[in-house]
């Protein structure tokens with residue numbers, strides 16, 4: 001049971017706290033909706049049973065711990081876990097952008113750290129010590145605001161090995177990775193100067209090994225490689241209005257996850273970059289009739305579908321929703337599926353999505 005739960009203690013007689021614990025666990029979201037040509041739903045199963053076991057344990061053993069569930073992905077294979085499926089507005093109960101990639105039960109790669117990802121990382125059971133690399137797609141707050149919170153948390157992890165981190169170079173009003181981290185961590189001017197050791201490895205903090213991706217190129221850059229596990233992470237610039245933004249491809253053996261990031265879908269080079277992905281994650285914050293600035297920033301649903309079809313995605317994951325794309329969602333989904341006839345998963349926070357066979 002320790003694999004599934006973390007622990008908050010309830011003292012004898014605190015029955016109301018125990019009831020709260022049970023109710024809280026019972027409210028955990030269960031649904032994953034998988035849309036393809038036929039629509040299917042994953043019904044509550046073993047997880048629901050675990051929740052009721054929790055209730056029984058809490059009810060009969062008030063002297064022991066009342067437990068809170070961790071949303072555990074499978075302990076084997078490659079799994080994409082959605083940490084945040086929402087956009088920049090705090091109106092839908094979804095965290096902003098964030099994804100965790102599990103490899104045989106190890107939380108190895110984090111892509112994006114928008115608001116709420118700090119909490120979801122914990123709820124997923126992620127480990128700062130296990131992370132092999134972090135990729136930030138761009139420096140809009142909904143993709144990067146919780147990075148410092150995760151670094152602070154990592155301060156308690158007793159991690160010694162350095163941590164690769166990548167992000168865009170700066171342009172116009174947007175900082176690059178180096179300037180962003182410097183604004184937070186510089187020992188003289190940083191807002192969180194007390195965590196300065198992340199820049200140079202001092203103070204028993206792991207050094208952040210930084211890689212900036214030039215916004216002016218469409219070249220693919222390798223930002224991480226590990227021969228032992230046959231793993232590489234590739235990055236390339238994608239068009240997101242005036243905002244330097246990076247797509248990532250994590251390749252583990254013959255399995256691959258492509259994180260398209262926020263983009264307007266106009267890059268031909270991205271089609272090669274994303275080709276034959278086991279899982280293609282596309283962001284859908286806007287509806288089909290988007291125009292103006294919204295269209296300069298984001299791809300509408302039909303363009304998302306075209307990209308998935310052109311790149312021969314094995315599975316398309318839609319994420320990064322906002323109210324404007326969740327309203328009339330069935331219509332927006334239909335626009336995607338008018339172009340792409342493969343399986344489509346609509347992401348919810350903490351979903352676990354198997355990668356490859």
Ligand SMILES: [Zn+2]
Nearest residue numbers: 140142143262
């Ligand atoms: Zn965004």
